[in-house]
Amino acid sequence: MASMLDCKKIQEGLSEYIDGVQTVEQSEATQAHLRSCAVCTKIAEELTQTSRLLAFLPRPELSESFELKLTTRLAGQALRPKPITLTEKLAAWWVRPGVRPALASGLAVATLVPVVVFFPRAVRPTVVATPAVEAVAENAEVEQAMQEHLSAKAGEVFGDSSGLLLASTPAGRETGS
Numbered sequence: 001m002a003s004m005l006d007c008k009k010i011q012e013g014l015s016e017y018i019d020g021v022q023t024v025e026q027s028e029a030t031q032a033h034l035r036s037c038a039v040c041t042k043i044a045e046e047l048t049q050t051s052r053l054l055a056f057l058p059r060p061e062l063s064e065s066f067e068l069k070l071t072t073r074l075a076g077q078a079l080r081p082k083p084i085t086l087t088e089k090l091a092a093w094w095v096r097p098g099v100r101p102a103l104a105s106g107l108a109v110a111t112l113v114p115v116v117v118f119f120p121r122a123v124r125p126t127v128v129a130t131p132a133v134e135a136v137a138e139n140a141e142v143e144q145a146m147q148e149h150l151s152a153k154a155g156e157v158f159g160d161s162s163g164l165l166l167a168s169t170p171a172g173r174e175t176g177s
């Protein structure tokens with residue numbers, strides 16, 4: 001008398017038994033069980049018929065161009081750039097390194113522009129106080145002094161009237177009176 005546990009175990013291996021892939025021991029155990037169990041014998045017969053029907057079905061044949069079409073389509077999908085929305089573009093731009101500092105300084109400039117335009121006197125002292133501007137101012141003063149000195153010298157040497165006038169006014173007054 002076969003138990004329910006035996007039936008379960010036999011039914012799990014029936015497909016392998018019908019396909020002939022069970023070991024000799026498994027196959028003999030299955031045969032012994034089937035001789036004494038009408039339920040498993042019935043299931044085995046149905047499985048055998050199904051297996052024969054499946055064997056008669058024609059295998060689906062792929063056209064010769066199918067593989068080429070599939071490969072091309074897959075490659076196209078892999079290479080096609082992913083469509084991106086405006087929001088995603090902004091998000092990607094925002095997380096890019098350097099964007100946020102640049103934007104921050106841009107905002108700072110945008111804030112300073114009205115201050116410079118509407119309050120130039122408030123801003124000018126800070127601008128003049130920079131060393132570069134001071135250096136330029138010093139150079140300009142030096143250059144102007146040099147120009148004055150040279151024109152005065154030229155007036156002395158060549159008798160230039162303007163240089164002579166400027167240089168000798170006190171002396172002229174002394175000699176003239």
Ligand SMILES: [Zn+2]
Binds near residue numbers: 008037039041
């Ligand atoms: Zn059974």
